[in-house]
Amino acid sequence: MDGGGGPTDRVRVELGARSYDILIGAGVIDRAGTLVGPLLRRDRVLVVTDETVARLWGGRFEAALAAADIAAETITVPAGEVTKSFAWLERLCAACLDRGLERGDLIVALGGGVVGDLAGFAAAILLRGVRFVQVPTTLLAQVDSGVGGKTAIDMPQGKNLVGAFHQPSLVIADTATLDTLPPRQLRAGYAEVVKYGLIRDRDLFAWLETGGPALLGGDAAARGRAIGESCRAKAAIVAADEREAGERALLNLGHTFGHAFEAAHGYGDRLLHGEAIAVGMVLAFALSVRLGLCPADDAARMRAHLAAAGLPVELSAIAGADWTADRLIALMQADKKVAGGRLTFVLARGIGDAVVMGEVDTAAVRDLLDDALRR
Ligand SMILES: NC(=O)c1ccc[n+]([C@@H]2O[C@H](COP(=O)([O-])OP(=O)(O)OC[C@H]3O[C@@H](n4cnc5c(N)ncnc54)[C@H](O)[C@@H]3O)[C@@H](O)[C@H]2O)c1
Numbered sequence: 001m002d003g004g005g006g007p008t009d010r011v012r013v014e015l016g017a018r019s020y021d022i023l024i025g026a027g028v029i030d031r032a033g034t035l036v037g038p039l040l041r042r043d044r045v046l047v048v049t050d051e052t053v054a055r056l057w058g059g060r061f062e063a064a065l066a067a068a069d070i071a072a073e074t075i076t077v078p079a080g081e082v083t084k085s086f087a088w089l090e091r092l093c094a095a096c097l098d099r100g101l102e103r104g105d106l107i108v109a110l111g112g113g114v115v116g117d118l119a120g121f122a123a124a125i126l127l128r129g130v131r132f133v134q135v136p137t138t139l140l141a142q143v144d145s146g147v148g149g150k151t152a153i154d155m156p157q158g159k160n161l162v163g164a165f166h167q168p169s170l171v172i173a174d175t176a177t178l179d180t181l182p183p184r185q186l187r188a189g190y191a192e193v194v195k196y197g198l199i200r201d202r203d204l205f206a207w208l209e210t211g212g213p214a215l216l217g218g219d220a221a222a223r224g225r226a227i228g229e230s231c232r233a234k235a236a237i238v239a240a241d242e243r244e245a246g247e248r249a250l251l252n253l254g255h256t257f258g259h260a261f262e263a264a265h266g267y268g269d270r271l272l273h274g275e276a277i278a279v280g281m282v283l284a285f286a287l288s289v290r291l292g293l294c295p296a297d298d299a300a301r302m303r304a305h306l307a308a309a310g311l312p313v314e315l316s317a318i319a320g321a322d323w324t325a326d327r328l329i330a331l332m333q334a335d336k337k338v339a340g341g342r343l344t345f346v347l348a349r350g351i352g353d354a355v356v357m358g359e360v361d362t363a364a365v366r367d368l369l370d371d372a373l374r375r
């Protein structure tokens with residue numbers, strides 16, 4: 001199938017009546033009008049975006065809608081995690097209602113994971129739920145947050161603590177939008193791509209070892225393949241376990257550690273999510289080696305690849321001066337994935353073979369963190 005600028009990949013997320021397609025390709029947003037049109041009950045949509053994405057891609061997106069005679073009303077929020085708040089949710093809901101949002105209307109989230117989570121949550125609760133379309137413009141959003149239906153805002157108590165499962169009706173992932181993404185953001189999103197290989201696709205990981213540099217360097221074919229494989233991996237896991245009763249927890253590889261690092265830094269540009277989980281995945285593999293689950297060679301290999309991709313792999317490289325193992329463990333215990341106060345980790349028996357471990361010995365985690373902070 002040919003899209004605006006190149007071949008388009010289509011990944012189906014199978015969820016019965018809530019199934020949807022993810023379209024991936026360079027220039028695919030230029031077909032947004034013909035893709036979104038069939039979903040509409042009237043010729044207008046509300047587009048939610050942030051200031052940066054509005055400047056870079058908003059005009060082109062609106063033009064694609066206009067070409068199909070669809071009127072777009074664009075609501076722009078500031079860029080950054082700060083908008084994943086009740087205050088901005090309220091403003092966004094009011095802006096949608098002021099523009100005459102109806103039950104049959106569709107909201108488009110054009111931007112990174114922040115816009116997707118915020119606009120997706122607004123769509124989940126406005127008028128008790130309206131449909132929405134994800135148009136992710138960061139690598140992280142294209143391979144992760146744009147797919148799977150988790151929407152949320154943050155609370156002073158922690159990230160993503162208020163939200164809803166609300167699946168999009170369509171995902172349009174234009175790989176060309178990544179051309180304007182700062183390299184650091186691209187690398188952070190790449191950590192999530194590596195994650196899919198580490199969870200259960202050793203072949204994908206092996207391909208990334210050679211294809212990763214091309215992807216990060218801007219090669220369109222490598223990007224398309226990596227995003228397609230990542231979306232297939234996530235789609236399969238979400239289809240099997242939409243609400244994270246079991247298998248979906250595998251997607252949290254590196255995240256029990258990583259969320260604690262993000263929380264310790266207070267969320268912001270100092271440590272990006274993907275950077276935090278790169279170190280978190282390294283520690284998850286190191287813990288797996290210490291517990292006798294994983295061959296040391298596999299841990300060394302995944303670490304080397306993340307480092308080669310320009311991601312941090314040492315806890316001491318990202319740690320604040322006042323970090324201690326106990327403080328990090330307390331933050332992990334405050335994470336929403338905790339059940340009955342016990343720490344749950346995704347560990348690995350090797351590259352491509354992750355397992356959820358419900359009862360990990362806190363002393364082993366403390367020793368690991370102590371050693372990692374001292375290095
Ligand atoms: N819902 C989920 O399943 C899920 C999964 C993972 C992460 N998340 C959430 O996603 C968020 C992080 O997403 P993110 O990394 O995309 O952050 P983001 O949305 O803040 O985007 C990062 C930065 O890049 C800018 N940007 C976006 N697209 C651009 C482009 N094409 N060119 C240039 N700049 C661009 C943004 O304006 C922003 O400044 C977090 O809030 C996290 O909690 C959600």
Ligand SMILES: [Zn+2]
Nearest residue numbers: 144192273277
């Ligand atoms: Zn993540």
